Amino acid sequence: MSYLEYAVKSAPTGFRKIFHLNWPVALLLASVSGAGFLMLYSVAGGSFSPWAEPQMKRFAMGFALMIGVAMVPIWFWRSLAGVGYLLTVALLVAVELFGTVGMGAQRWIDLGFMRLQPSELMKITLVMFLAAYYDWLPAKRTSHPFWVLIPVIAIIIPTLLVLRQPDLGTSILLLAAGGGLMFLAGVHWAYFAAVLASVIGLVTTVFQSRGTEWQLIKDYQFRRIDTFLDPSTDPLGAGYHITQSKIALGSGGWTGRGFMQGTQSRLNFLPEKHTDFIFTTLAEEFGFLGGISLLGLYALIIVFCIWSALTNKDRFSSLLILGIALNFFLFFAVNMSMVMGLAPVVGVPLPMVSYGGSAMLVLMLAFGLMQSAHVHRLR
Amino acid sequence: MKKTRAETDFSHRRISRRAALLGGAQLLFIGGLAARMRFLQVDQADQFRLLAEENRINVRLIPPSRGEVFDRNGTRLAQNAPSYRIVIVREDAGDTDEVLHRLSQIIPLAPEDIERTKDELKRSPSFLPVTIAEDVRWEDISRVSVNAPALPGVTPEVGLSRVYPQGSDFAHVLGYVGPVSDYDLEKIADPEPVLRIPRFQIGKVGVETKLEPVLRGKAGAKRVEVNAAGRVMRELDRREGTPGSDIQLTIDAKLQGYVQARLDQESASAVVIDCEHGDVLACASAPTFDPNLFVRGISVKDYSSLTGNKYRPLASKTVQGLYPPGSTFKMVTAMAALEAGLIGPDETVYCPGHLTVSGRRFHCWKRAGHGWVDLQTSLKRSCDVYYYDLAIKVGIEKISDMARRFGLGIKHDVPMSAVAQGLAPNMEWKQQTYGQSWRVGDTVNVSIGQGFMLASPMQLAVMSARIATGRAVEPRLIKSVDGVEQPSRGGESLGMNENNLRKMRRAMNAVVNDRRGTAYGSRIIEDAMRMAGKTGTSQVRNITAAERRAGVIRNEDLPWERRDHALFVNFAPIEAPKYAVAVVVEHGGGGSKAAAPIARDITLQALYGGQPPLEAYPAKDRERIEEQQEKLRGMEPQASFVGRDQA
Known part of the structure; x- marks a missing residue:
């Protein structure tokens, strides 16, 4: 399928494209980020430095990036899908070989002006690649074992590379997003049932491997799972994160203690208060109403994305938008589950709110692609 | 690959269907998150808010102020x-x-x-x-x-x-405090949290450690807001603790000061006991040290000069030091025989200067012998053979039993460190300790307070008080706690024949006041205050046969460590005994020369409640005594100090 198949004429051109952006999604992203600035300002004790100000600058950059990406027709991006995928896998290998070790894991490549985290980029390029693949693949062959094997390999390679860093959180997200995209593309139910069965098998194996020579995941990961299952066993050690996070969250009540009044984050009981655990500060200071509002904003972003995908007749675009939405969903769902004590602490930031450059830029890039698909959709 | 319209539509429908499904699942999950949030923030809010307060609020202990220590007249001995x-x-x-x-x-x-x-x-x-x-x-x-x-x-x-205003005078009785060490904490099974306060002072030695629970008090607490690093942000409220109880000792600081000064730098110790209540009025061990040094943390140099001193200033010799009581034990042997009815009214023993017991020759200190001696003469002149003879007749069991009735070989309940039990040996003890049977020779040795017999100055003072009163006087060191008078223990009759006791006291009177008594030189002239006592000179070495042949070396010619211990026990006044005193001068030579004068001076000081008039002393001593009193007056107790002189 070539770009000629797109109804080029019906798509807007030039700067008129701006008006055809999916503005609800863009504004929702801006408001979520706004909540983030507020919280970063608060956890710094009422100061724009060191977190709120750089975060605002990066959001401005990201927003410009999103619009820039959206201006470029989607078929151009589609043509980059394969190359982008291979390039990112190559970057993951490069991280493995030359990466900077930080927080006990190899995750970054220092580019001088910024630290590139290829595993973040991988989430997008994997989705692009799979969307392009299923766009190319005739619908009849979708569930053919051979044609199923190809995307499975495409998912497994980066997942294993990320797992080696080691970054359990991101590798699970990659696996889930890839699997989700295959599901959306219409791969037969039976495959998913089989995978589910083998995952259960795998989990048992992983736990069986504990303490043996061929132990599959690191000790600290086991401990995190242990303390997730029973945080009270180690309230000052590994269980500290979960226990403290629940305390801060719960002490917020209905309306919270008020902006800048959260005692738990202010007195440093919360670890990583500006990154992974920023939601607890919000929930403590603005209470249940604040928390549910942020959750609502996230839900609306998902809803608008799905709506955009459903109204898009182009298969690549639909799958891409759905994949990006799924990624975004997984992001905040895992973070919030973790913070609320529903999932083990795996180190996934809250999208658009947590302090961090690389994650935000990649997300804005992804939404740029989503916007491009929206602007240049088949009408 | 060209796509047909039908295929596109088909795949679009399929994608839409699955997108709706997955989207629905996502929204469901979001709903789940919302429910969880509601559960944590609304349903369990109270519980978590409480936990958050616990996080935020830290309880800090306020160390209680330690109880102070006073002497029996209210002089401050330990203060904060x-x-x-x-x-x-x-x-x-x-x-x-x-x-x-x-x-x-x-x-x-x-x-x-x-x-x-x-x-x-x-x-x-x-x-x-x-x-x-x-x-x-x-x-x-x-x-x-x-x-x-x-x-x-x-x-x-x-x-x-902690500051000890009386300085070194009470170093051994009171002991000292110091910051809690890890070693201290290890010894305590369940240490109170207050002990974890850095530099919190606890008793290390002496009364300070024995009465630690009384002196320490209860810690107060303040609630402070802290951050996760433990930094105090502000104080919320506070509850003051209970200060430790004040303690009053039975000791008379003035007398104690005198005794300590009188002992001076000798390696000696002296105990003064009130005969009536058993109150310990003075309990001094010399040489002594300044406990204030230990409170601040003693320097290595100071500490090694204390531990390196051969006179052992750190040892609390009054209760910890064990010595063969020597001839001061003869009252016990005599009382055992009297109570057993083995001494007739006019019974005499011939002392040729030695006694041969199962082939071994036991010498009297006087090689020429004392001739015919009765009970009073034997004690007065300290004839050894008389007691060898007596002991063989009485047997060790009765002697050992009598020793315990007089308070020897018994651990008296005195709240000082390292109180020794001493030893009043009997057959069973030797069998258990050495696996050997008791021999008559052992009995002969014990009869004059040598051999296995060991006693501390405190025990000797108790013995003296018991002979003086005939009652089971027990030493009492703590007069009151928080103003509440502590009961004195003991005091019931020893159950001995009063006639026998009177004989004993008369004999002791003769020791001091008879012209031929061994302590005649240390008598008190003032009639109402005359004292009775007994000298003792205990050997710390065996005199070998070779030495004996060569002529016994004079004590003064021996190295200090091998000289005899000098002992003296006494009570006064004879008619109505008020004070019992025991003095031990380590390696001081003869009891009559080294120990008796000290005991006499102390007794007079106690009887007069201050410096006695010269008339109380024998005429020929007065000049020397006046000189000595002059010297002691110059040795005022060390003034207390605040702050280290860093100039």
Whole structure:
């Protein structure tokens, strides 16, 4: 399928494209980020430095990036899908070989002006690649074992590379997003049932491997799972994160203690208060109403994305938008589950709110692609 | 690959269907998150809010002020004085090296203190105060205060520290306190949290440690808001603790001071007991040391000079020191025989200067012998053979039993450190300890307080008091706690024949007041205050046959460690005994020469409640005594001090 198949004429051109952006999604992203600035300002004790100000600058950059990406027709991006995928896998290998070790894991490549985290980029390029693949693949062959094997390999390679860093959180997200995209593309139910069965098998194996020579995941990961299952066993050690996070969250009540009044984050009981655990500060200071509002904003972003995908007749675009939405969903769902004590602490930031450059830029890039698909959709 | 319209539609429908499914699942999950949030934030809010308060609020202990110690007349023996220290807070100081340099120009600081401070500053959190100098003089504190603008982050702090105003006089009785060490904590099964306060002082030795629970008091607490790093943000409220109870000792500080001064630098000890209640009026061990040194943490140099001293200043000789009682034990042997009815009214024994028992020859101290002696003469002149003979007749069991009735070989309940039990040996003891059967020779040795027999000066004073009163006097050291008088124990009759006791006292009277008595030189002239006593000279070595042939070496010619111990026990006044005294001068030579004069001086001091008139002394001694009194007056008790002299 070539770009000629797109109804080029019906798509807007030039700067008129701006008006055809999916503005609800863009504004929702801006408001979520706004909540983030507020919280970063608060956890710094009422100061724009060191977190709120750089975060605002990066959001401005990201927003410009999103619009820039959206201006470029989607078929151009589609043509980059394969190359982008291979390039990112190559970057993951490069991280493995030359990466900077930080927080006990190899995750970054220092580019001088910024630290590139290829595993973040991988989430997008994997989705692009799979969307392009299923766009190319005739619908009849979708569930053919051979044609199923190809995307499975495409998912497994980066997942294993990320797992080696080691970054359990991101590798699970990659696996889930890839699997989700295959599901959306219409791969037969039976495959998913089989995978589910083998995952259960795998989990048992992983736990069986504990303490043996061929132990599959690191000790600290086991401990995190242990303390997730029973945080009270180690309230000052590994269980500290979960226990403290629940305390801060719960002490917020209905309306919270008020902006800048959260005692738990202010007195440093919360670890990583500006990154992974920023939601607890919000929930403590603005209470249940604040928390549910942020959750609502996230839900609306998902809803608008799905709506955009459903109204898009182009298969690549639909799958891409759905994949990006799924990624975004997984992001905040895992973070919030973790913070609320529903999932083990795996180190996934809250999208658009947590302090961090690389994650935000990649997300804005992804939404740029989503916007491009929206602007240049088949009408 | 060209796509047909039908295929596109088909795949679009399929994608839409699955997208709706997955989207629905996502929204469901979001709903789940919302429910969880509601559960945590609304349903369980109260519980978590409580936990958050616990997080935020920290309970800090306020150390209680330690109970003070007084003597029987209300003289303060241990008190809590403010001690000043200078601390520095890194985050307030900025350039700590510069600030320390400036401080060292204002007040004298030891270079090692500066080094230690720099070290600690590097290691501790920036908001924690680090102590630069402790026990700083008030003048230096005011100098620091005046120069405060030039010394950012440097503040004087005041705390309470133990001070012993009587200095070395009470070093062995009271002991001293010191900061809790890890070693102390290990010994305590379930240490109170207050012990974890840095530099909290607890009793280490003596009454300070034996009455620790009484003196310590209960810690107060304050609630403070802290952050996760433990830094105090503000104080919320406080509850003051209960201060420790004050204690009053039975000791008379004035008498104690005199006794300590009288013993001077001899390796000696003396105990004065009130015959009626058993109150310990003085309990001095010499040489002594300044307990204040230990409170601040003694320097290695000072400590090694104490431990290296052959006179063992750290040992509490009154209760810890065990000596063969020598001839002072003869009253026990005699009483055992009297109570057994083995001494007839006019019974005499011939002393040829030695007695041969199962082939072994036991010598009397007087090689020429005493001739025919009765009970009174034997005690007066301290004839050994008389008691050898008596002991063989009575047997060790009765002697050992009598010793215990007089308070020897029994651990008296005195709240001092390392109170020794001593030893009143019997057959069973020897069998158990050495696996050997008791021999008559052992009995002969014990009869004159040698051999296995061991007693502490405290026990000898108790013995003397029991002979004087015929009652089971028990030593009492604590007069009152928090103003509540402590009961004196013992005091019931020993159940001995009063006639026998009277004989004993008469014999002891003769020792001191008969012209031929061994302690005649140390008698008291004043009629109403005359004393009765017994000298003792106990060997610390065996005189070998070879030595005996060569002629026994005079005691003064021996090295100090091998000289005899000099002992003396007495009570006074004879008619109505008030005080019982025991004096032991380690390796002092003869009891009559080295110990008796000290005991006499102490007794007079106690009887007069101060310096006695010269008329109480024998005429020929008066000049010498006057000189001695003059000298002792110059030795006032050490004044207390606050702050280390750093000049």
